[in-house]
Amino acid sequence: MSAAEKYTVEKITEIQRWAPNLFSFKTTRHPGYRFVPGQFARLGVRKDDAIVWRAYSIASANWEDHLEFYSIVVPNGEFTTELAKLQEGDELFVEKTNYGFLTTDRFECGRDLWMLSTGTGLAPFISILYDFDTWEQYERIVLVHSVREAHELTYQEEIRSFGWNELFAEHAHKLEYVQVVTREAVDGALGARITELLASGELEAHVGLPISVEHSRVMICGNPDMVEETRKLLTTRGLTVAKRGKPGNLAVENYW
């Protein structure tokens, strides 16, 4: 396949800077680009005479005519150093193929959906929340966003807006949004790492909902240490990773 057949050239249409090292951006979306909420795209930026590619979860709804991504800026990171320089109107390359298995169609008939994220690992869950099927399928939806400092609690307005957006009004009561801030005390937020909150039972007590093999479907995304430790903890409680043709209750995505 030639390079031109492998990717499309899109344009950045909007940039939101949350903090010096965190930003979101929207791009045009090729009409042929398809994805399932929770999946990731491969994005390319030009560096010297080459294109550098990285995986990026899609944060936007699959019915929107744009794509949205949420990015960290890694100091001296090959990709993010270039990405952070881009302005509205600049070009970005998007591979035509959509990737990934952090999707609710991995699961069969759960009652409660848990989405556990650290940092930019929130992104796929925003897309999943924009998917009406999620709200129809589950009775309870728990979104946990764990960060180090309060200013990293991004997308708060979007998450809370499900409560007053009339498209979601019928189901809005199902969502429990749990903020976790590990390096400073913040009113209303839990103050320990997701793994500690699970091991101690504090997370489930806070939400008022136990995690069980029968009812829970758990998605985990972000920092690989958190993902691995959480997977192990939940595996000891009988949950299993969902695989093609073998339904389970866990779906995980590591960012590095």
Ligand SMILES: Cc1cc2nc3c(=O)[nH]c(=O)nc-3n(C[C@H](O)[C@H](O)[C@H](O)COP(=O)(O)OP(=O)(O)OC[C@H]3O[C@@H](n4cnc5c(N)ncnc54)[C@H](O)[C@@H]3O)c2cc1C
């Ligand atoms: C499936 C998948 C989906 C991803 N989705 C996203 C996304 O939606 N948003 C996003 O910002 N990144 C995402 N990443 C990470 C992304 O692909 C790059 O690693 C990141 O953009 C940094 O690229 P870099 O070349 O600047 O640094 P790299 O050389 O790729 O990374 C250098 C180091 O930076 C740290 N790092 C990398 N990514 C992150 C991160 N997201 N948060 C905190 N520390 C990090 C790690 O320690 C890593 O070893 C995803 C990765 C995978 C595998």
